[in-house]
Amino acid sequence: MNxxxxxxxxxxxxxxxxxxxxxxxxxxxxxxxxLGLIAGVVLGALGATAIWLWDKARH
Structure with a gap:
């Protein structure tokens, strides 16, 4: 069984x-x-957090 x-x-x-x-x-x-690196990390972190929250709500 799986x-x-x-x-x-x-x-x-x-x-x-x-x-x-x-x-x-x-x-x-x-x-x-x-400044570009910091902005990129912030935007990436916001996107990753959004995906995490969406995935958490999906389960």
Whole structure:
């Protein structure tokens, strides 16, 4: 018998990684790499938190 849940949990960590890398790149282009990195991490964390909350409500 298979006792695993029918749906697998979602992960939002990729948004954190993409946000930090993308923010650093955009920040470098704009002359503020540290500010871009911080903004990217914040946006990625918000997205990851939203996915976590949505996934938690789904189960």
């Amino acid at each position: 006792d695993t849940p029918s749906s697998s949990p979602l992960g939002g960590g990729i948004l954190l990684a993409i946000g930090s890398i993308g923010g650093a790149i955009v920040g470098t282009v704009m002359g503020q790499p540290s």
